[in-house]
């Protein structure tokens with residue numbers, strides 16, 4: 001999706017207005033409403049840019065994502081994350097178990113409305129047994145905070161729970177070995193929205209070969225949840241110019257969480 005220059009179309013953040021004559025005839029009250037709307041939009045933007053300045057986020061414009069069919073009803077929640085973790089045990093279901101230090105099961109609110117799913121643990125995650133605790137994780141924390149949430153309020157997991165050697169991408173059979181456990185985690189948490197972080201997460205969850213550039217910012221369905229792919233934080237660290245699109249995706253997710261979009 002081509003991005004516009006920041007100031008090219010500020011109407012994207014302004015309320016809709018009628019023709020010149022009609023808007024002049026507006027009452028004082030509605031002019032006041034318009035003003036507070038604009039101030040609120042400006043305030044929100046400044047807060048977001050302020051929170052991300054140190055990470056190199058830049059100004060961007062609003063982009064409406066294409067809509068998809070409503071997600072089917074979520075399956076009944078019938079097991080806990082603890083039970084799933086116990087069932088996983090000291091997993092040796094795929095070759096990733098041979099080189100891992102720690103299984104990175106997932107972390108966060110067991111009743112989260114928003115779940116992030118990344119690719120797989122890196123070096124620091126493998127060491128600590130927690131997802132997204134390295135450099136990419138720090139950016140993910142900022143992204144979560146940018147939509148007024150905390151890491152503790154969301155749930156974070158990966159498509160594979162063991163670190164692929166040398167940070168290579170997980171192989172399809174490794175993803176499939178791990179998938180039943182991830183699916184059970186999703187069914188247990190039953191989030192409103194899943195955010196797939198990056199190409200590997202999105203294409204494995206959606207079983208597609210479309211690129212992340214085409215997938216991001218769109219609403220899909222996975223196990224009765226809405227799923228929105230966006231760029232992986234590690235990719236954003238290497239390509240800071242893409243943060244503007246990530247912010248668009250996060251605003252879409254926020255609207256979905258608020259029920260303002262379906």
Ligand code: URA
Nearest residue numbers: 118119120121131132
């Ligand atoms: N990258 C991922 O995809 N997952 C992690 O947990 C850390 C980095």
